[in-house]
Amino acid sequence: VTAVAAPLVRAARGEPVDTTPVWFMRQAGRYLPEYRAIRERLGLLEICARPEVAAEVTLQPVRRLGVDGAIIFADILLPLPPMGLDLGFAKGEGPVIANPVRTAAAVAALRDVDVESALGPTLEAIRLVRAELPPEVAVIGFAGAPFTIASYAVEGGAARHFLETKRLMYGAPDVFRALLERLAGVVAAFLAAQVRAGADVVQLFDSWVGALTPDDYARCVAPFTARVIAALAPLGVPVIHFGTGTGALLEPMAAAGGDVIGVDWRLPLDEAWRRVGSARAVQGNLDPVALFAPRGELLRRVDDVLARAGGRAGHIFNLGHGLLPATPPDMVRLVVDRVRERTR
Ligand code: CP3
Numbered sequence: 001v002t003a004v005a006a007p008l009v010r011a012a013r014g015e016p017v018d019t020t021p022v023w024f025m026r027q028a029g030r031y032l033p034e035y036r037a038i039r040e041r042l043g044l045l046e047i048c049a050r051p052e053v054a055a056e057v058t059l060q061p062v063r064r065l066g067v068d069g070a071i072i073f074a075d076i077l078l079p080l081p082p083m084g085l086d087l088g089f090a091k092g093e094g095p096v097i098a099n100p101v102r103t104a105a106a107v108a109a110l111r112d113v114d115v116e117s118a119l120g121p122t123l124e125a126i127r128l129v130r131a132e133l134p135p136e137v138a139v140i141g142f143a144g145a146p147f148t149i150a151s152y153a154v155e156g157g158a159a160r161h162f163l164e165t166k167r168l169m170y171g172a173p174d175v176f177r178a179l180l181e182r183l184a185g186v187v188a189a190f191l192a193a194q195v196r197a198g199a200d201v202v203q204l205f206d207s208w209v210g211a212l213t214p215d216d217y218a219r220c221v222a223p224f225t226a227r228v229i230a231a232l233a234p235l236g237v238p239v240i241h242f243g244t245g246t247g248a249l250l251e252p253m254a255a256a257g258g259d260v261i262g263v264d265w266r267l268p269l270d271e272a273w274r275r276v277g278s279a280r281a282v283q284g285n286l287d288p289v290a291l292f293a294p295r296g297e298l299l300r301r302v303d304d305v306l307a308r309a310g311g312r313a314g315h316i317f318n319l320g321h322g323l324l325p326a327t328p329p330d331m332v333r334l335v336v337d338r339v340r341e342r343t344r
Pocket of ligand 1: 025039073076077094205
C-alpha cells in the first residue's frame with residue numbers, strides 16, 4: 001500500500017483530487033496501430049495467455065494517452081474455459097462457445113476453478129504492469145459480472161435479445177440461479193487474486209443488465225453481483241460497478257454495491273449521480289461516438305460531462321461504454337487533455 005493513493009483510487013473513494021482522473025473502457029485494442037501490429041501475429045486468447053504481451057498491450061494506451069489508469073488486458077470470458085467451456089474468437093467476430101450451458105446437467109458439470117493457476121497469466125500481467133508504472137497510475141483489474149458472463153455462456157456468443165438466457169431465467173430459475181452462483185464464486189475469487197497481484201481498483205462489467213426488467217434484475221441477478229462485491233470489501237480496494245442501458249436499474253444496481261457506479265451516456269451524469277446518491281462516486285459518461293464528431297462538438301460534450309459532475313469529489317471521467325475500433329487515437333488524447341485542462 002502506497003502512502004498516497006493514485007488519483008483514480010482517491011476519486012473512487014469519493015476523496016478530493018487535484019485533477020479529475022480519466023481512463024477509457026477498451027483503451028487497449030484495435031483503434032491503436034501498436035495493438036494491431038501485435039494482433040497480426042497473435043490471437044486475442046494468445047495475448048491473454050502471455051503475461052509479457054498482455055502487459056505490453058496494457059501499457060500501450062497509458063504511454064500514448066497519459067491516462068490515470070491501466071486496465072489489465074484480458075477478457076471477461078477468460079474464466080469460462082477453465083470451467084469447461086470451449087471458448088474461441090472467430091476472426092473479426094465476437095466470442096463463440098461451442099458447448100453453451102442451458103440445462104441443470106450442464107451447470108452441474110461446470111468445473112471448479114483454481115484461479116491462481118487457471119488464470120495465472122492475467123495475474124502475472126498485473127504484477128508486471130504494477131512494477132512498470134509509477135504509483136500515480138492505478139492498475140485496474142476487472143471481471144464480468146455473473147449475469148453478463150452467463151449471457152455468453154448460455155447463448156454461446158453475443159446475443160441481441162438474450163432469448164436463451166431469458167428462457168432459462170424464466171423457465172428454470174433454479175438452474176439460472178445455480179449458474180450465476182457458480183460464476184459469482186469464480187469471479188469473486190478471480191478479482192480477489194487480481195487485488196493480491198497488485199490491482200488498485202477493480203471494475204465489474206455487467207454490460208448487458210440493461211436488457212432486464214427491474215424486478216428480474218433485483219430477484220435473479222443483483223444477489224449474485226452483491227455477493228461478488230461483498231466478498232471484495234475486506235480487501236479495501238474500491239469496486240467500480242458498471243452497466244449499460246441501466247436507466248431503470250440505477251437504484252437496484254447501487255444497492256447491489258460498488259464504491260463507484262458506472263453510467264452510460266443515455267442519462268445525464270448529474271441526474272444519474274443524484275439517483276445513486278452523493279455517497280457514491282460515479283464514472284462516465286461521454287458517448288463513445290462523440291469521438292467521431294468535429295473537434296468543437298467533441299469538446300463541448302466533454303465540457304458538458306464535466307459541468308454535470310460540477311467539480312464534486314468522486315467523479316472519474318470515462319466513456320459511457322468502450323472505445324469503438326474505428327476511433328481516431330488523436331481524438332482520445334484530445335479528451336484526456338481537455339479533462340486535465342478543465343479540472344486543474
Ligand atoms: O482495454 C481494455 O478495456 C481491456 C481489455 C478488455 C477486453 N475485453 C479485450 C478484448 C476488456 C475490459 C474486455 C471486456 C469485455 N469482453 C466485455 C465487457 C466490456 C464491454 O464492452 O461492456 C465483454 C462483453 C467482452 C466479451 C467480448 N470480447 C466480446 C463481445 C468481444 C468481441 C467484440 C469486440 O469488441 O471485438 C471480445 C473481443 C475482445 N476483447 C477484443 C478485445 C481487445 C477485440 C478482439 C480483437 O482484438 O480481435
